[in-house]
Amino acid sequence: MDQAHIKYTLSWASLAAMGFILIFVAQMVGLIGHYGITTIALIGINIIAALGLNLVVGISGQFSLGHAGFMAIGAYATALVMEVVPGIIGFILGMAAGIVVSGVIALIVGIPTLRLRGDYLAIATLGFAEIIRIVIMNLKITNGPAGIFGIAPFVSWQLVYIPAVITLIIVVNFVRSMPGRAIIAVRDNEIAAESLGINTTKYKVIAFVTGALFAAMAGSLRASFIQSIAPKDYAFMQSIMILIIIVIGGIGSMSGTVVTAIALGVLDTMLQNFGSLRMVIYAVILIAVMLVRPQGIFGSRELSLKKWLFDEGDGHGSDNTENA
Amino acid sequence: MAQTILKTRDLSIRFGGVTAVDGVNIEAAENELIGLIGPNGAGKTTLFNLLTGVYSPSEGEVLLFDGQQLANVNRQSPAKRARLGVARTFQNIRLFESRTVLENVMIAMNSSTQAHVFSSLFRLPSFYKNEEQLKNEARKLLSIFDMLEVQDTLATNLPYGQQRRLEIVRALATKPKILFLDEPAAGMNPQETADLTRLIKQVQQEFKMTIILIEHDMNLVMAVSERLYVLEYGKLLASGTPLEIQQNADVIRAYLGENNE
Numbered sequence: 271m272d273q274a275h276i277k278y279t280l281s282w283a284s285l286a287a288m289g290f291i292l293i294f295v296a297q298m299v300g301l302i303g304h305y306g307i308t309t310i311a312l313i314g315i316n317i318i319a320a321l322g323l324n325l326v327v328g329i330s331g332q333f334s335l336g337h338a339g340f341m342a343i344g345a346y347a348t349a350l351v352m353e354v355v356p357g358i359i360g361f362i363l364g365m366a367a368g369i370v371v372s373g374v375i376a377l378i379v380g381i382p383t384l385r386l387r388g389d390y391l392a393i394a395t396l397g398f399a400e401i402i403r404i405v406i407m408n409l410k411i412t413n414g415p416a417g418i419f420g421i422a423p424f425v426s427w428q429l430v431y432i433p434a435v436i437t438l439i440i441v442v443n444f445v446r447s448m449p450g451r452a453i454i455a456v457r458d459n460e461i462a463a464e465s466l467g468i469n470t471t472k473y474k475v476i477a478f479v480t481g482a483l484f485a486a487m488a489g490s491l492r493a494s495f496i497q498s499i500a501p502k503d504y505a506f507m508q509s510i511m512i513l514i515i516i517v518i519g520g521i522g523s524m525s526g527t528v529v530t531a532i533a534l535g536v537l538d539t540m541l542q543n544f545g546s547l548r549m550v551i552y553a554v555i556l557i558a559v560m561l562v563r564p565q566g567i568f569g570s571r572e573l574s575l576k577k578w579l580f581d582e583g584d585g586h587g588s589d590n591t592e593n594a
Numbered sequence: 595m596a597q598t599i600l601k602t603r604d605l606s607i608r609f610g611g612v613t614a615v616d617g618v619n620i621e622a623a624e625n626e627l628i629g630l631i632g633p634n635g636a637g638k639t640t641l642f643n644l645l646t647g648v649y650s651p652s653e654g655e656v657l658l659f660d661g662q663q664l665a666n667v668n669r670q671s672p673a674k675r676a677r678l679g680v681a682r683t684f685q686n687i688r689l690f691e692s693r694t695v696l697e698n699v700m701i702a703m704n705s706s707t708q709a710h711v712f713s714s715l716f717r718l719p720s721f722y723k724n725e726e727q728l729k730n731e732a733r734k735l736l737s738i739f740d741m742l743e744v745q746d747t748l749a750t751n752l753p754y755g756q757q758r759r760l761e762i763v764r765a766l767a768t769k770p771k772i773l774f775l776d777e778p779a780a781g782m783n784p785q786e787t788a789d790l791t792r793l794i795k796q797v798q799q800e801f802k803m804t805i806i807l808i809e810h811d812m813n814l815v816m817a818v819s820e821r822l823y824v825l826e827y828g829k830l831l832a833s834g835t836p837l838e839i840q841q842n843a844d845v846i847r848a849y850l851g852e853n854n855e
Contacts, residue, residue, distance in 0.1 A: 275722065440715050447714030447721070448728075455690050455701045462688035465646060466702045466768055467676030570692070 281575050286435045293427065305539075307427050313535035314430035315492045320515040320527045321441045322484025327513070328522030328570075329445055330477035331457030332384060333392045337485050337512050339399030342504035343375060344368035344486030345493035346406060349418045352494075361424040365490040372486030373479050380478040384471065399509060407501045417500030418493075425495040433491065437484055442524050442572075444480070453477050518559055520566030525573035530566075596623040599804055600645070600772055601664055605654035606828075607644055614640040616828040617654070622772065627798050628806045629819030629836075633848060637828040638808045639685055642774050645806075646682050647672035659771075679771030683761040683778060685808075691750035695741060695760055698749050699732040702767035732767065738800070739763050739793070755786040759793065766797065772804040773797070779811045787814055794818050816840070824848070 293310060296302045302310070323337045347368030352360040383394040406412045444450050455463040456470045464470050493499045515534060519526030537555065541548040559567070601621040607614055615637045622628050630638050643649045645656055647670055657664040658678055667675055690698050713721040736742045739759060744752060749760060758778055765773055775794070779787045791814050798805050798818075809815045815822065816836040824831040824839060826848045832839060839845055 275717075279717070443715050443717055449714075451693075451697060451701050454693065458690040458692055459688045461648070461672075462684065462690065463701070464672045465676055465682050465684075465688075466764070467673050468701075469671075469673050 278575065285575070290428075290431055293431070309535055309539045311425070311427040311430045311495050312492075313532055314427065314434040315488045315495065316512065316515060316535065317434045317528055317531045318430075318437045318491070319485050319488035319512050320519075320531055321437050321524060322481040322488070323512050324516045324519075324522065324524060324527050325441055325444070325477050325484075326481035328516060329450065329457065330453045330474055332474055332478060333388055334395040334478070334481070335392045335506070335509050335513070336379075336395030336397075336399035336402075337481070338504040338506070338508035339395075339402035340372045340376065340482040340485035341489030341492070341508065342399075342402050342406060342501070343372040344489030345499045345504070346412055346418070346489075347371050347486070348490040348493045349421050349499055350411065352422055353418075356422075358424050361422065361494055365487065368486040368490045369483050372482045376479040376482030377475065380475045381471070384474040384478060396506065396509070399504075399506070403501050403504055406504075412501075415501055417498060417503075419498045421493055421497045421499070423494060423497050425491050430491055430495065433487065437487070438524060438528060441484075445524070449473065449476060514556065516566075518556065518566055520568035520570055522570040523566065523568035523572055526566055526568030526571075529568070529573075596625060597659060598623050598664065599659035600806075601657040602645070603655040603657065605641070605644060605656065606652050607640060607649055608652045614828050615644060615651075618825070618828075618830050620823050620830065620833070622804050622806060624771075624804060625798065625802055626804050627794070627818055627820045628804070629815040629822040630806060630808045630825065631810070631812075631815055631822060631839075632825035632831070636825040638825055639776055640828075641825065642682065642776055642806075642808065646680055646774060647675040676768055676770075679769075680774070681765035681768045681770035681772070682774035683758070683765055683776055685776040685780065687757050687761055689749040689757060689760060689764070692748065694746050694748055695736065695752065696729065696732055696745040698760060698764050699735060699767045700728050702764045703728055703732065735763055735767055755782055755789070758782070758786075758790070762793065762797065766801060770803060772806065775805065775807040775809075777808050777810065779809055779814050787811055790814065791817055 293302065297307060319337060319341060323334065326332050326334045326337075344365070345368070348361065348364030351364030351367050354360070355363055379395075379398050383391060383398070386394055407415050412418065445454070452463070452468050453473045453476065455466070455468060456473050460470050489504070515531050516527050518534070519528075519530035538548075538552065541551055544551060563569075598621050602618055605618045606616050618641060620628075630641070632638050640649070644651055647667070650668055655666050656668055658667045658675070658680070659665075660678060667678065670678070672680075690701060693701065712718075713724075733742060733745060736745055739762075741756065741759065741763060744756065749757065752760060762773075762775070762778065778794070779790050782790060794805065794807070794814075795818055797803070807815065807819070819836055821833065822836055822839045823833045824842075824845050831848055832842045832845050834842070
């Protein structure tokens, strides 16, 4: 690791730390109230889920509409384990269980469905998420449509912020590594990738399962943060909300996902005062963004600190500027 | 006699009622340069697809030399055959368009390099070492083909001739034993075709591999091929040296039509 890498890593790390401190101080001096903190935590949860989905939709090019299904698995696994095992240990075990179950189900669902393309895959994953929701709605253990209440609150905004940063690091590093490049190759040209010895099914499944793991993590955090879960929270619209984040941000752009999740979260909060007009205004803004920038706010580019801070431009460090 | 590394036995494939490749027997030896010619629709690309694993044959066998013997690879996927040393280019260029030239080559090296998932996720020093090594190898390959100065260009922004060239470089990055070139000169101007002719010879000599080439440009085929196979209506019409093929009555008839004087 040479000096440039260290300098570069440190500047991203300090940006993440600055965000943390900013929220912390703002909360201390009373600039952000309880409501603001809730918004921040939900934004963080959305970031985790959306980064996972962006890996599937943006990087591997598999159009999945089933993300809410995996979030539901994470949420319910956490809630159910916490009923049995009390305390923070129960929460950690629950999250771990959710992630494992979600990964296994993603593997089982992914292997047959990832042979499908485009619209067909979207419908298959949508069907999968509906199955999960209906199963949860009809099981006794999950308490049917009423859902589970009184889940112990272990998740603070700090406990969302840190996993969100870690998720971002893992996803970005994954995309810029050998397996990440292989996944992009499969997206760009499956036949060519296969002719070079890349096992296309394997890499599609890797992306799909990894996305599901992050979805489960987001669902798990959400369950303990909101303290109640119900099947309707994980319906089709939840998948769409996450999808909107990555489409607006720019499909394949991780920094776009983060920025958009924050922007939409803030926007949503600001629109609370508009009552039932809220969703109309929200929708109009989404339409406007899509008309002005159909490729999303960031396109497939990433934010580059290198460009801003070190004025290095594209040069040899092409690992940070993904030109569209 | 050099080792035979590719052989087919009565290879056939049918699509519905059409027999696109019909009982073809060909073979290729180590370091041999073979041309595959025939009128449009003769089944040349279909034969390539059978040899590289895109299609599996209705009848017959594809045999590849695996180091000890000629093994049947009928059931092996293209990816598996690639790992056995089969590489190819495509009639309609298939690059990873959103990636740079350098990345296109690095992706091809994937299968030959160990993926260190953990070190790449957490950016351990060994990750940077591996990346640097991979990049250097890719750059070395690009420099052999005078493409080093475009290494950071997106593949989609390359001029046509260079895109074709990059496809060949990318195929070579998998360190193949046998390289299939599907109409590498298609759409090229005479200058580019002349460069390509030199390039193909250079690849064969420097990388010591078998090359099988589909091409309609007869100057190119006759200049580089040591041996030719001629396909017509999915059947093998003739085989031999370029000179023999040029004088073969059947081949002349297939290309020019019946003489009805």
